[in-house]
Amino acid sequence: MARILLVEDNELNRDMxxxxxxxxxxxxxxxxxxxxxxxxxxxxxxxxxxxxxxxPEMDGWEVLRHLKQDPKMKGIPVIAxxxxxxxxDRNRALEAGFDDYDIxxxxxxxxxxxxxxxxxxxxxx
Numbered sequence: 001m002a003r004i005l006l007v008e009d010n011e012l013n014r015d016m017x018x019x020x021x022x023x024x025x026x027x028x029x030x031x032x033x034x035x036x037x038x039x040x041x042x043x044x045x046x047x048x049x050x051x052x053x054x055x056p057e058m059d060g061w062e063v064l065r066h067l068k069q070d071p072k073m074k075g076i077p078v079i080a081x082x083x084x085x086x087x088x089d090r091n092r093a094l095e096a097g098f099d100d101y102d103i104x105x106x107x108x109x110x111x112x113x114x115x116x117x118x119x120x121x122x123x124x125x
Contacts, residue, residue: 002119003027005046007037007063008081009055013104017050020108021115034058038066041073048118050111053082053093061096068097077118081106 004026008014011032018028029044031037034055041049041063049067053060060080067073077099082089085103093101100114 001025001027002047003029003044004115005029005031005037005040005044005049007031007034007040007049007055007060008052009033010052013052013106017106017111020112024112026115032056034060034063038063041067041076042070046076047122048115049076049078050081050115051078051098053080053084064097077122079111079114079118 004021006014006017006021006028008017009032014030014032018030021028029040029046031040035057037051038058051060051063055063064078067076067078079100079102080093080098081102081104083104090101099118102111102114
């Protein structure tokens with residue numbers, strides 16, 4: 001069973017996404033801000049991270065920079081979650097090192113496909 005770290009400050013989004021992921025058989029760890037998310041990423045060893053870009057304490061961009069600089073965590077696939085839906089926003093996220101990008105409000109089937117594709121890619125590597 002894959003472990004997913006969900007870093008999302010909005011309680012309703014966190015609750016909805018975690019329930020949907022758990023129904024699909026994923027183990028879900030949750031953090032409400034960037035600092036907590038970074039600490040959990042180090043301790044819970046997730047297989048994938050869903051990372052909101054607009055977080056308190058430390059935003060998703062900064063969390064990603066820390067993840068990619070840490071040899072233990074740099075290989076974890078990270079999907080950016082954001083309300084910014086422009087193509088330039090997506091390109092910026094991918095150039096920064098995110099493995100994928102999804103917009104809010106989240107369409108669950110679309111997000112689950114991205115999660116499954118990245119997890120399957122990691123297993124094949």
